[in-house]
Amino acid sequence: MTGIGVVGAGISGLQLALRLQQLGIPVTVYSERTAEELGAARPRNFPARFGPTQAREETLGVHAWRSDDARVHSWSVTLHGEDGALEFAAALTPPSSVVDFRLYLPHLLTEFARRGGPVRTGPAPMDRLAREHDLVVVAVGDRSVRELFPVDAARSPYTAPQRLLCSGFYQGIHEDVPHQLDIHFVPGAGEILRIPFLSRLGPAHVLAFEAVPGGPLEPPARLDADADPAGFHREVLRLLAAYAPSLRERVDTACFGLIAPGELAQGGITPVVRRGWARLPGGTCALAVGDAWITNDPLTAQGANLGSHTAFALADLIASAEGPLDAEFCRAASARLWEHARHVVEWSNAFLAPPRPHVLDLLGRAAGDKRIADAFVSSFHDPVAMWAVLSRPEGVDAFVRDCTGEGPRPAG
Structure with a gap:
């Protein structure tokens, strides 16, 4: 057996692989998709990467997209209420980086391979990986790993999605302040966000509805935008007019819409923490990171940033390990990683409840x-x-x- 097997080509898996590669530790990436296929998929998420994540990318030599088209410099926050709206604008220092993961992930995967890192595409059976590696790190939360890493009920207060999500890349929205994010909190209904973003098709606006299930912001998450684009856009504009009127005023209805068919993600995310490690056949162990370990609602924009932090922290633990990468190591490593992650989980879960x-x-x-x-x-x-x-x-x-x-x- 040799080195580390990393399953998954998301930010956690790829930053971990790049960091281990940088530290001289043999590592193989297992990805269901090629870089080209990652870039051609429908959007799944719209992450903002904060300053510390960008600093880690500088360390890895993969930080790109430095123009303001890929940055958010400030936020406009509106809390709606019966007695009017509470509003403020604030500078975000340093700016966050907002790049379509269909650009970002292929860049990291290609760079890992360019530096000599082996990439295996297709199914990656755990029994085979257990025979080939000293440690397997699972960084993808698909159905097959859910049995490997069961839910940690003590750390997972929710058993169903707390928001129904509808997010997409749009055109036809005017920016009052360039490179500013807008977030509207609508008590009892959810949140509406607009984020300037660099999509794979160029600069665009992410428009996102985070709807309390059963509430008035839910319809976009249920509608089929491919079957009836005009009806979908009418409903989006109706909700903006009702719940974020200042944002609706900045929409040019003559050119408003998704930047292309299919540039939309819909669904619900159940916030959950899973067990952090497991034994594989033959005694080799697997550690969970990224979506295999923790899934947070995207409201606080912490998912990708937690994934990056965890990747670097785990790489350091592996590099400094004095003994085998066995169950004892995995138990201790998972506990160390939780010392940071628990703050993200508790904060993200708290934000889904009415503000105290x-x-x-x-x-x-x-x-x-x-x-x-x-x-x-x-x-x-x-x-x-x-x-x-x-x-x-x-x-x-x-x-x-x-x-x-x-x-x-x-x-x-």
Whole structure:
């Protein structure tokens, strides 16, 4: 047996493979699809990669798409309510990178192969991988691995999707502020987002509905946009007019629509944490990362960034291992990776529930003080620090004091 087998060509698997390759550790990537097939697929997700992820890409020598067409520099946040809307705009420092994964993943896979990394395309039976490698890392959450890594019920409070999703690449939307993301929180209904994005067909807008199941934002997730494009677009515009009117005003109906047929992703994601490792036939072990381990709702934009963080952390653990990559190693490695991941999971799950009073208080303060707004939005790059702020009222108070230099708030 030799080296590491990495199953999956998502951000977790490919960054792990590239980092192990960089550290001189033999690694083979197993991908269901070739780079060309990854680039030709329908969109599945629309990830924003924050500053730390981009820094890891610089370390790997794969950071590309440096133009502003592939960056978000600021956010516009609107919290709708019965008494009107709470609004603020904030700078995102550093800017996030927003690149279609149908460009991004083939780039990483091709670069791994160009540097001499072996890539095996097609089915990858676990019994064969167990015979060929010292450790198998599974980074794809397909049906076959769900049995290998059962749900960790203690870490998975939800058993069904908390949002029904409809996201696509659109044209015909005007930007009031270039390279700015818009997010509208609609209590009880869900969220509407518009994100400037570099798609495989060029600059576009991602328009995303995150609908509370059974709520008024759900219809786009159920409609067949291929069968009735005009009807689908009418429903999208109706909901924008009703729930995000300032965004609807920026739509040019003469040219509004998906940038091409099929440029849409619909469905529901159940947030879940699975067991982090398993024994394979013959005694070799498998570690779960990426979607094989943790699936978060995309609302807090942490999925790809957690995948990148986990890839680097695991590569360091493998490189520094003094003994075999056995069950003891996998148990300890999974526990170490969870020390960071739990903050992402708890924060992402909390954001799916109605905001708690101290979070509403923070949003109100951000609307009144740009220092707080900028710090709040830019903290999305650090989920550990962000969850420390949002998880308790004392965290919000400390965050505000750090932003403004004010003393503690009086009791009562």
